[in-house]
Amino acid sequence: MSKVKVEYIWMDGHEPTQKLRSKTKIISGEVNSLSDLPNWGFDGSSTNQAAGEDSDCMLKPVYYILDPIRGGDNLLVMCEVMNADESVHKSNTRAHLRSVAEKYADQESWFGIEQEYTFFQGRVPLGWPEGGYPAPQGPFYCGVGADEVYGRDIVEDHLELCIDAGLEISGINAEVMPGQWEYQVGPLGPLDVADQLWLSRWLLYRISEDYGVSATLHPKPVKGDWNGAGAHMNFSTKAMRTTGGLKVIEAACDALAKKHDEHIAIYGAHNEERLTGLHETCSIKEFRYGVSDRGASIRIPMTTANDGYGYLEDRRPSANMDPYKVCAALIETTCG
Numbered sequence: 651m652s653k654v655k656v657e658y659i660w661m662d663g664h665e666p667t668q669k670l671r672s673k674t675k676i677i678s679g680e681v682n683s684l685s686d687l688p689n690w691g692f693d694g695s696s697t698n699q700a701a702g703e704d705s706d707c708m709l710k711p712v713y714y715i716l717d718p719i720r721g722g723d724n725l726l727v728m729c730e731v732m733n734a735d736e737s738v739h740k741s742n743t744r745a746h747l748r749s750v751a752e753k754y755a756d757q758e759s760w761f762g763i764e765q766e767y768t769f770f771q772g773r774v775p776l777g778w779p780e781g782g783y784p785a786p787q788g789p790f791y792c793g794v795g796a797d798e799v800y801g802r803d804i805v806e807d808h809l810e811l812c813i814d815a816g817l818e819i820s821g822i823n824a825e826v827m828p829g830q831w832e833y834q835v836g837p838l839g840p841l842d843v844a845d846q847l848w849l850s851r852w853l854l855y856r857i858s859e860d861y862g863v864s865a866t867l868h869p870k871p872v873k874g875d876w877n878g879a880g881a882h883m884n885f886s887t888k889a890m891r892t893t894g895g896l897k898v899i900e901a902a903c904d905a906l907a908k909k910h911d912e913h914i915a916i917y918g919a920h921n922e923e924r925l926t927g928l929h930e931t932c933s934i935k936e937f938r939y940g941v942s943d944r945g946a947s948i949r950i951p952m953t954t955a956n957d958g959y960g961y962l963e964d965r966r967p968s969a970n971m972d973p974y975k976v977c978a979a980l981i982e983t984t985c986g
């Protein structure tokens with residue numbers, strides 16, 4: 651019987667930001683649906699998810715894609731972490747989004763996530779001189795040339811892997827700080843976009859490994875006059891996308907204004923280092939929205955304002971945010 655390598659991927663209990671872990675299970679025979687992928691276990695005492703004397707946690711496969719690195723029939727599978735009795739483990743943030751997505755399914759929410767990240771080689775961003783700084787920011791955003799962008803070969807590999815895996819990646823660009831890049835996933839429904847974002851992050855870390863480079867999602871990887879790394883959430887409901895939608899978007903912004911602190915609390919650790927009011931951000935202490943305003947908390951894109959319907963861009967989430975939490979919060983605040 652043929653053997654399939656299945657990479658079981660899950661979020662650990664690392665604080666303040668959960669990280670990805672994975673291990674490989676060999677399965678005999680074909681995998682045609684999730685039910686062909688058995689639950690599995692791991693040592694939660696090594697991932698900050700259990701105590702040593704009661705260490706077993708359960709991995710429940712919830713979303714799988716082709717493994718574009720191993721190729722063939724091999725798979726990558728995102729898992730939810732469960733307790734031994736199959737109840738939801740406290741580190742499992744997907745379970746809440748599952749119920750929120752179901753409750754508000756009739757509103758047909760879509761998300762497009764802009765994932766920014768920074769390559770590091772050793773202690774410095776990729777391409778930066780050891781112990782020094784490159785030229786000031788300005789030429790690097792969407793730049794071209796060996797003196798402007800660093801790591802394009804990895805970025806191109808990652809893009810190709812995401813497409814081969816069937817992920818809904820919608821674009822890439824070099825960012826404002828040298829060594830920093832972005833890709834976008836979506837638009838997709840809440841569970842799909844969040845599962846795909848986690849899997850695309852795993853592919854990013856994994857392919858960077860082959861280059862001896864690490865990709866980091868820290869919101870402010872270099873202190874000082876350098877752009878931070880965010881994860882803008884482009885969000886719409888069916889009502890926002892149809893005639894008269896701009897009014898619905900403005901009402902959503904008013905609802906988000908009232909819940910600013912609650913949202914900031916789950917928009918990523920160390921985000922206060924990034925949301926300073928400089929570098930195309932709004933201060934973490936303020937909430938503002940506006941058309942085309944990249945210094946606002948929420949930007950209403952020009953096309954949306956012109957058409958009278960479309961989507962909003964929540965610019966507050968940091969690169970290291972958990973999309974399960976952020977998607978759930980956006981739906982709960984604006985769809986209730």
Ligand code: ADP
Pocket residue numbers: 760761762763764820821834835836837882884885886891960961963
């Ligand atoms: P920016 O101009 O902020 O850099 P990007 O082009 O990087 O914007 O990202 C915009 C994202 O918004 C894309 O992922 C796109 O798929 C997504 N998007 C477009 N329309 C919608 C919509 N109606 N609802 C949600 N997301 C959307």
Ligand code: MN
Pocket residue numbers: 764832
């Ligand atoms: Mn972008």
Ligand code: MN
Pocket residue numbers: 764766825832
């Ligand atoms: Mn960007």
Ligand code: MN
Pocket residue numbers: 764882963
């Ligand atoms: Mn953006």
